[in-house]
Amino acid sequence: MxxxxxxxxxxxxxxxxxxxxxxxxxxxxxxxxxxxxxxxxxxxxxxxxxxxxxxxxxxxxxxxxxxxxxxxxxxxxxxxxxxxxxxxxxxxxxxxxxxxxxxxxxxxxxxxxxxxxxxxxxxxxxxxxxxxxxxxxxxxxxxxxxSLKTVEARFAKLLLDSAEGDVIERRRWTNQTELAAHLGTVPDVLSRVIRELTKAGLIEMDKQHIRILNRAGLAERAMLQGD
Missing domain, CATH: 2.60.120.10 (Jelly Rolls)
Structure with a gap:
């Protein structure tokens, strides 16, 4: 079968x-x-x-x-x-x-x-x-x-690439340790980036989802405005 x-x-x-x-x-x-x-x-x-x-x-x-x-x-x-x-x-x-x-x-x-x-x-x-x-x-x-982008830019780009619509489902393993390893940084640095993007009103996070609240603003943080 x-x-x-x-x-x-x-x-x-x-x-x-x-x-x-x-x-x-x-x-x-x-x-x-x-x-x-x-x-x-x-x-x-x-x-x-x-x-x-x-x-x-x-x-x-x-x-x-x-x-x-x-x-x-x-x-x-x-x-x-x-x-x-x-x-x-x-x-x-x-x-x-x-x-x-x-x-x-x-x-x-x-x-x-x-x-x-x-x-x-x-x-x-x-x-x-x-x-x-x-x-x-x-x-x-x-x-x-x-080599060329900041952690914030890399994380913003990852969110934009991963979103279904404006939502990224957080699976059990999608924690800050795994995401930091993927982004070439450490969890403490990624935590600061997440706080900054949240404070700026670009994203919001809970245990199940990451939501993009301002796609244009997040694209700017991702350094995609010239793409």
């Missing part, structure tokens, strides 16, 4: 378009299902991974750890996302650690199954490379933001 769910999802993936039903079905049958508890490590930075991952439910963070133990969260992953293309295709040590933020169900598609598809359908490799390129662009943007 679980493989049937995966099969339906694989048929919708952009990077697998053009494949016949039998090929996608074989790919689904090769997959292994795993459930990770909150804070469970899916893989470690430096591991040589041999699987492509599909996050069916739950949430993850991809991070790097400094020698002093400080974390830099590079991205959050939500249900429906594919990840670890570099590990499975480049056969190089993984550049990040992936950790479950809540209970997460993940499909592991083995390298050998994906390689068979790529050898038979070269256009699939190009589509996967395109998917990887989009993520590389996101990382370049993150690096530029960390």
């Amino acid at each position: 679980k493989n049937d769910i995966l099969l339906k999802r694989l048929q919708d993936f952009e990077f697998l378009r053009g494949l016949d039903h039998e090929t996608i079905e074989a790919l689904a049958k090769s997959a292994v299902w795993k459930v990770f508890a909150p804070h469970g490590v899916v893989f470690w930075e430096g591991d040589t991974e041999s699987n492509l991952y599909y996050l069916q439910y739950g949430s993850l963070k991809a991070l790097r750890t400094a020698p002093d133990g400080r974390e830099q969260v590079l991205r959050f992953l939500d249900a429906g996302e594919i990840f670890n293309e570099i590990g499975v295709l480049a056969k190089r040590p993984n550049p990040v650690t992936a950790v479950a933020l809540e209970e997460s169900g993940i499909w592991l598609i083995p390298r050998h199954a994906l390689e068979e598809v790529v050898m038979k359908y070269p256009q699939t490799a190009l589509q996967i490379i395109g998917n990887m390129a989009d993520k590389i662009i996101d990382l370049v943007t993150l690096a530029a933001d960390l």
Whole structure:
């Protein structure tokens, strides 16, 4: 039954378009299902991974750890996302650690199954490379933001990018520690930024939601007025 769910999802993936039903079905049958508890490590930075991952439910963070133990969260992953293309295709040590933020169900598609598809359908490799390129662009943007923008600007931009309408749902793990790690700062600094944005009437926060009250003002704080 679980493989049937995966099969339906694989048929919708952009990077697998053009494949016949039998090929996608074989790919689904090769997959292994795993459930990770909150804070469970899916893989470690430096591991040589041999699987492509599909996050069916739950949430993850991809991070790097400094020698002093400080974390830099590079991205959050939500249900429906594919990840670890570099590990499975480049056969190089993984550049990040992936950790479950809540209970997460993940499909592991083995390298050998994906390689068979790529050898038979070269256009699939190009589509996967395109998917990887989009993520590389996101990382370049993150690096530029960390270097050139203040914590306030980075936080304001994160809120604008994450909002559904003008509301960001606060999930159990969306706390100031995780957000600070993603923004390249510490919780105390982020707390001061939140107080300032709240005092300015740009946002309001409670335990369930963050609400944008003044989108234009928040965009100005995010240094987006010239975009």
